[in-house]
Amino acid sequence: MIITNMLFIDILLVMSILSLAWATLTATDVRRSVIFFIAFGLLVTLAWARLQAPDVALAEAAIGAGLSGALLLTAVQLRPRGTLPSEALDNEKQNRSNRADLRSSAAIRWAVTLLCIVLAYILIWALLQALSSQTNDNLAQSVNANLANSGVSNPVTAVLLNFRAYDTLLELAVLLTAVLGIFALSEERAGYAPAGAVFNGLVSWLVPALILMAGYLLWVGAHAPGGAFQAGAILAAAGVILRLAGKPDIGLPVSSTSYLNIILVIGSGLFLLVGLTMLALGRPFLGYPEAMAGKLILFIETAAMISIAATLILAFIGGRPHNREDG
Amino acid sequence: MLTAHWLYGLSGCLIMALGLRAVLLNDSLLQRIIALNVMGTGVFMILITIAYRGPDATPDPIPHALVLTGIVVAVSATALALTLIRRLTEEQDSD
Numbered sequence: 001m002i003i004t005n006m007l008f009i010d011i012l013l014v015m016s017i018l019s020l021a022w023a024t025l026t027a028t029d030v031r032r033s034v035i036f037f038i039a040f041g042l043l044v045t046l047a048w049a050r051l052q053a054p055d056v057a058l059a060e061a062a063i064g065a066g067l068s069g070a071l072l073l074t075a076v077q078l079r080p081r082g083t084l085p086s087e088a089l090d091n092e093k094q095n096r097s098n099r100a101d102l103r104s105s106a107a108i109r110w111a112v113t114l115l116c117i118v119l120a121y122i123l124i125w126a127l128l129q130a131l132s133s134q135t136n137d138n139l140a141q142s143v144n145a146n147l148a149n150s151g152v153s154n155p156v157t158a159v160l161l162n163f164r165a166y167d168t169l170l171e172l173a174v175l176l177t178a179v180l181g182i183f184a185l186s187e188e189r190a191g192y193a194p195a196g197a198v199f200n201g202l203v204s205w206l207v208p209a210l211i212l213m214a215g216y217l218l219w220v221g222a223h224a225p226g227g228a229f230q231a232g233a234i235l236a237a238a239g240v241i242l243r244l245a246g247k248p249d250i251g252l253p254v255s256s257t258s259y260l261n262i263i264l265v266i267g268s269g270l271f272l273l274v275g276l277t278m279l280a281l282g283r284p285f286l287g288y289p290e291a292m293a294g295k296l297i298l299f300i301e302t303a304a305m306i307s308i309a310a311t312l313i314l315a316f317i318g319g320r321p322h323n324r325e326d327g
Numbered sequence: 328m329l330t331a332h333w334l335y336g337l338s339g340c341l342i343m344a345l346g347l348r349a350v351l352l353n354d355s356l357l358q359r360i361i362a363l364n365v366m367g368t369g370v371f372m373i374l375i376t377i378a379y380r381g382p383d384a385t386p387d388p389i390p391h392a393l394v395l396t397g398i399v400v401a402v403s404a405t406a407l408a409l410t411l412i413r414r415l416t417e418e419q420d421s422d
Binding site: 109174182186227312 | 331332333335339340342343347351352355357358364365379387394396398399403407410417
């Protein structure tokens, strides 16, 4: 009976996810697309929880649905630039008429659709092969066998910060590259009007709670779902809220470029430094000694959390902050 | 035997293919970025389904770590792409 109930929930969830994906992709209005996308992200979070991936669910809720949604909403808000949405749409259509003509020609549409149907068919075939074959979890088994030596007991954190630490170091480099690209392209966009009393009251409760929650997620990541990425995203959410409330200060040293640069680089920098220290001590790159592994992972994760949060906040404000002291 | 988690994998395949179609055919740059994110989520769904080992077993942590990395890389790529669009709109307006 319980199994049938769960299956019913699964079917309901999968149908909702599919229809929201369809609605996101086919909406003619960009605003609608964004709202559907946020709802899609929230339901996908439920699917991750259902598939026993709580680490991924936390990251999806904070980043996939939350921050991506906030980024897309600000982009849409800036879009029409004083014109009505329909006029903006017309202008845009005119600007891109050549490309649009090419893309909307019936032959190309059909060819692309056919390609995607074939792709879906191949993917489903490959997935069914993978799921029905005898699973031979060599990698998962070696993770479990070495988990006791990794310094943490959450297998996902062990993979991210110990067994596959290279990947995470390069991921932090990707974040740094993205923020440098954003700095090169544009300046901070105009801020928001100062919030009223009610919103300010909410902010003064919410921001400390978010900071506390980020610290908890960072700490708990060693043995339960959580970690630097989830914690960084929660801290960034605190920054986004401060920004929305029209505060000049967004939790970053905006008046000092050098401090800001240090905060952005500290995650990948310290990670790299730890890796090189291991090399200097005659160990493999990022091969932590067992006794120190737990402490080193927490050290790296704390630095990574700070850089991740700063990167995401700066992505939200849209560029290098203006120097507040110069006005 | 068809069990519940297969449903998620199959819908992951469909979402990935639908997303790709929208990325290739949509006229609006913003909607193409959204479609790219939807497509990515389809890939994540396939990976998480492959990691699933039944209601009582621990799932494979490696695809989970891959997806976590993927989510963070996707949001930074989205942020950079949105800034590029913003710059593009500014350049077009000043023409």
